[in-house]
Amino acid sequence: SQQGEEDPQALSIQEGENATMNCSYKTSINNLQWYRQNSGRGLVHLILIRSNKREKHSGRLRVTLDTSKKSSSLLITASRAADTASYFCATAWTGGFKTIFGAGTRLFVKA
Amino acid sequence: EPEVTQTPSHQVTQMGQEVILRCVPISNHLYFYWYRQILGQKVEFLVSFYNNEISEKSEIFDDQFSVERPDGSNFTLKIRSTKLEDSAMYFCASSDGVSNQPQHFGDGTRLSIL
Numbered sequence: 318s319q320q321g322e323e324d325p326q327a328l329s330i331q332e333g334e335n336a337t338m339n340c341s342y343k344t345s346i347n348n349l350q351w352y353r354q355n356s357g358r359g360l361v362h363l364i365l366i367r368s369n370k371r372e373k374h375s376g377r378l379r380v381t382l383d384t385s386k387k388s389s390s391l392l393i394t395a396s397r398a399a400d401t402a403s404y405f406c407a408t409a410w411t412g413g414f415k416t417i418f419g420a421g422t423r424l425f426v427k428a
Numbered sequence: 429e430p431e432v433t434q435t436p437s438h439q440v441t442q443m444g445q446e447v448i449l450r451c452v453p454i455s456n457h458l459y460f461y462w463y464r465q466i467l468g469q470k471v472e473f474l475v476s477f478y479n480n481e482i483s484e485k486s487e488i489f490d491d492q493f494s495v496e497r498p499d500g501s502n503f504t505l506k507i508r509s510t511k512l513e514d515s516a517m518y519f520c521a522s523s524d525g526v527s528n529q530p531q532h533f534g535d536g537t538r539l540s541i542l
Contacts, residue, residue, distance in 0.1 A: 348528050359432075359519055359533035360471065367528055405471065414459070414476035414484040414526055421470065 323406055327423045336393040338422040340406030341386075349382055350407045351391050354421070360405065363391075398428040434520050434534035441510055442542055449505045449537045451520030460503045461521040461531060462495065464488065471519065477503065478526070507539075515541045 323340045330336055340349070348367045352360040366373045366382045366389070373380045379392040393400055403421040433452045441447050453460050462474040475485040477495055494506045503522075507514055517538050521531040 350530060352533075357535075359535045360521075360531075362530035362532065365528060365530055409527075414461075414478070415473050415486065416461075416531065417473065418463075418471040 323404070323419045323422045325422055326420070327425070329425045329427065330396055332396060332398055332426055332428050334396055334426075336396050336400070336424055336426070338391045338404050338406075338424070340389045340391070340419055342389075342406075342408045342417075342419075343387065345410060346384075346408045347410050348408075349380075349389050350409070350416070351378075351380060351389075352405045352407060352418075354403045354405065356402075363404075393424075396424075396426045398426050400424060401426045432520055432522055432532050432534035434518075434537050436537060437535070438538045438540070440540045440542060443510055443512060445510055446506065446508045447510060447539065449507075449518050449520075449539070451503045451505075451534055452501050453503055453520065453522030454524075454532055455501070457522035457524045457532070459483075459523045459526055459529075460495075460497070461523075462505045463519040463521065463533075465517040465519065465536075467516070474505070474518075483526075510539075510541045512541050515539055 350365045351363045354360045364375045366380050377394045382389045403423050405418045405421045407416045407418045409416045435450045460477040465471045473486050475489045476483045496504050517536040519536045521533045523529045523531045
């Protein structure tokens with residue numbers, strides 16, 4: 318089954334450092350998305366990268382996608398304490414309505 | 429900014445009872461979804477809904493579950509004969525397209541089955 322899996326499971330860094338999270342999946346996709354979830358809240362969409370793209374930037378976020386390796390990475394530069402949250406990758410394939418979420422990376426940014 | 433709203437925020441129900449979770453998607457969105465997140469686990473897709481019918485569902489979404497869009501604004505998830513293992517956060521989401529469009533999530537309903 319198509320599935321996104323992130324690593325690391327947890328990441329603790331100092332404010333100002335960069336945070337990198339990785340995601341792997343198993344089947345062909347139409348796009349890959351990253352979401353953030355603060356404790357007790359819903360998921361917030363961060364960025365979407367289409368399968369024909371290799372890299373995308375949005376503010377302090379940089380996403381890469383390697384379809385040959387079925388993997389993606391999310392880089393958060395100059396992290397802030399407010400970036401503390403869980404981050405999930407999610408995949409969807411052409412013609413499908415189903416979005417599959419990974420298990421997430423818990424990021425803790427220390428002030 | 430428009431948002432997806434879910435009610436109630438917390439629902440406590442006796443095992444075997446029926447519950448209805450309610451969602452108001454973003455008004456111009458056409459695609460609606462329900463997800464479940466058991467405590468400490470990943471977000472799981474339950475069902476998608478478009479044009480007044482289910483467009484896709486997961487193996488979790490069995491006969492115990494049903495969805496409905498009773499009017500132009502609400503989108504509901506009904507769970508019949510609730511079981512202890514139905515305890516989870518249930519998230520509603522909506523989008524204005526199915527391909528390459530982000531989904532907008534509500535803050536969820538925490539369902540506790542006693």
